[in-house]
Amino acid sequence: MDLEKVLADNIANLSAIGSDPTGGMTRLLYTDSWLEAQKFVETQLTNAGLTAAFDEVGNLFGRVEGTKYPEETILSGSHIDTVVNGGNLDGQFGVIAAYVAIQYLLETYGKPLRSLEVISMAEEEGSRFPTVFWGSKNFVCEAKREDIEGISDFEGKKFVDEMHRQGFDFRKEATEKRDDIKAFVEIHIEQGNVLENEALQIGVVNNIAGQRRYTIVLKGEANHAGTTPMGYRKDAVYGFSKICGEIIDRALVVGDPLVVTFGKVEPKPNTVNVVPGEVLFTMDCRHTDQEVLKHFTEEAEALMKAIAEQHGLSIEIDLWMDEAPVPMDEAIVATVEKAAQAENMDYKVMHSGAGHDSQIIAPHYPSAMIFVPSIKGISHNPAEATKEEDLVAGVKVLAKALYELAYKE
Template structure:
């Protein structure tokens, strides 16, 4: 397929989808079960049908477009990503992966007919957690990892109950007695990098080896509020003074570990937050990530020690709450080797890399062989109206997906199946 034509098809589809959720700030806001989300899924359904795929929704709103196999109807190659966005996000995050799968499957059908194994595109209902305080709702339902009890008391910022929003959109909870799918042979996700590594390294494609583990903490410090003019420095129990020392030490320690460990303090809340009062309370967040579980565990032990020692030094009470703990997830070696081989065969320069962000692929990888492909993000910008990926890079990603799907779905050789079994 000519690169120019492929680029045109991709951009046309992305711009069509992007009309659903355009916001007044120049970005996209398409949240789970809202009006824009419903329209986008229904438009995606229409696009799938025009591409020659049979379509269906599951109970919670995951949309599937299926190209039926002729020989191995119990084996499905699943490709997709999420249709929802963050608030005021960009037009490539998530939906590019769905468009890429659709264009690849449609191209293969036009040129090679029906595959031996099923090819199925999934437009995943939710990944971002932007409307309700939960994430990966779509993939968790696909894998049977979540139920109605998880969201019975969950509301959005406008007080709309999760179940009410879902029912208004025309969907319902997954039946508890519904059997889980056993036909998914492999899952592929293609996504913008959401970072600057590929652009900095001048590589047009990334093949992910691991998705990093994440630990997130809330640190609460309690000292004593007092008069800013009459309380000598030596007598203070100043929460800000202690917090600045903690944060500086944590960030410096993280820097000493070197890449690929990252640590971020992104949120700070001070009380009483008044100019002439010594602050007696403070809460700050810590987000740390690493592709090696042992390194992540070692670093978080150091975080706890630094917080404890500094709080004691300043005479403060502290509470350190780890509210997220996800392990690193490796991608399937056999599947990534197939992608690498296609890149080498077709002269595609690629980088083996880690993913510093979470993706639907990290949940799928614990259940079926999974691979994640990246295309570059200009200046690493994502979750922003300024999110951009060059059309040539998008086209190269889809071209690689086409070649990979052909190997997985159209070839009879058992070695391919065995490599990802």
Template sequence: MVRILPRENEAKLEGRLLELGSVGLTPSGLWRAPFTPGYERAVTLVSGWMRDAGLDVRRDTVGNLIGRAGGREQGPDGGRVVAVGSHLDTVRDAGRYDGALGVLGGLLAVSHLVETKGPPARPIEVIAFTGEESSRFPVSFLGSRWMTGSIEPGEFAAVDDQGMSLGEAMADSGFEPPVVDGADGAGGAPRAGTSRGSSDLDAYLELHIEQGPVLEDSGRSIGVVSSIVGQCEAAVTVRGRAGHAGTVPMRMRRDALVAAVQLIGAMNRETARFRDTTVFTVGKLAVRPGSSNVIPGEVSFTVDLRDPGRDDLVRAYRCLRNMVEATSSADGIEVAWQDLFWSDPVPCDSGLAALLARSARAVGEDPLTLPSGAGHDAQILAGVTRVGMVFVPSAGGRSHCPEEYTTSHHCYLGAAVLAEALRELAY
């Protein structure tokens, strides 16, 4: 078996991941939030590696970093870009691999192809999207949504914990915040950003750590993503009656917390009866008035429900919502469900999935096909072009924490799969 990307690249990729992982360290851990000096230092470092590989480097309006290897073919079809990438921003107290691996693995694959085979027939772009995580501003997928023209007016006014708006932070980092007045003239919902579409992009590939335990558990080294999960977010409020913790007999209480805990337990058991890929999480719970000697009068909690299939997601949503609404009439407890966010599952392109599976076999790996339980820039790009994603195992399934780890060999194998696939798509 001869791999396009030789094994020597494993040490190079590991070295770069470690070097990039030391950029953006804060007193509590790694945090590269967009439009901060740490983030800009990371961009400078990666831009340098892009230039070393002979790529033309540019930033766009919101700070996406793009390294381009121009194509030899002319004409409309020859000009369509094969893009590969991920993001350089991180969550708070992050690990070194989420996002960084996709950018550096993609760059390494492209560098090696250009070095050994010359310029591609079709242009290839290595893209480091900005603001994929919503770790500073309550805006996620900033870079990919900007590139595909789906930013909504008002999003640049979103503020961080310090009260600084996204627009102000951009100006602070030397970017001119775009004026988004909401008038797109098309009659639909106003949107902003560039509008790279299918006439410009031929495909988008993203290598990413799995961020869950499934791949490691399967014993395989490469995952090919079938779809990215759909997600429902909701807020549930349980209202009972606050009272004195010492004077109200148990039989006369309307304890909102007891009702909420029973409800969450029931929702959890119900979700476990659905298929394996349906997941339900209550990650936030607030008890009011929140005093040790007061019976809780009101409890609110969040619901995060995900599934890679739309029908299954809708079925689970209806079931849980019905459970909540049925609780409303019980024992003087009132329960309200409020929808906050909905995204449909995004299928990856079946042709690209087949190409990635072939590419995995070409590097000697039998891939596992699996859905992604986390969101990625690829799901945004899927709105304008075909997308394919490669996963490598996360040790212990850990991610979004300093313990996040993927072996150097798995990182290398992921980049090697990209190299095989990019050769087929762009050469």
């Protein structure tokens, strides 16, 4: 098999589905382009020698039965949906790489001892409806019907109506979590620039960082920009600037892998000649150690309150996301690292700062991830790209890991 050509052809053909006139791809859950993409993958799974089938919600599986231990399954895959105007690798590369790797193994070694399976998950991004990980949460039987029944997209189209329109439905209440999955390996672009900067081909992911996300509102007093002396002001933007600077300075002292981001800032009234009386802003903080993450954010909360009080401001702090770090399985990580060594790849063991389907699956089944470099670290963008040789290197490592897991006694 010419891995480079097969991989390039599949990426090009799948990327044409949902291609955006402005560049990139937009392929959102339960849209027509989403279904077309899943149907394309279904055909490719069949062509690769796998038996393809959908579950109730639209997750797609391709399976080849093991010859000796068919009740033990080694799983690989990722998600098929995209962000709005996204790139052509995030998610779908992991799906394509999984079935290309398994096709290569079948052609080279014949059928495995353990069953091999691909999953093309229905949704991960949360780009259409206010929900995320719909595919993987249903796979592990965590998705809740009551969280979905009332939600709609930005056009007012109801989640349930769109799901039914594409021929899918809620998971049956009696469905039990599968007990045959012995390992899950997800391959993904890094979506950062660590591997590129260090001239490495492969990242062996051993942990997915925990996240805490906040929405904070500082309230002061809007007033005339010309007639209000500096000492009399209750300037919400000034208060925000002190908070932002102090917390980022503290994060720099703590160092990697801690990251903190003030990503959204909305001052009011947001005009040139009025002292801003209110600022809404967000804070995103991530770390691979739950205790460090909790300690840092609790200190940040106390600091924000102290700064607000010092400047005569009131403050409202809403912690609306609190996701713990998710470690990968040590044995599966070791298998992936061994595969990278066997393929003579330059690699490093690293954590993921971004969320992935693996963080939903890992608490239920032994899991690990493989990263390939992202050029300039760009992702969720039409400019998202990875060198062809790095994509091929990733598939080779994935295939070797799957071989170790499915073909060895």
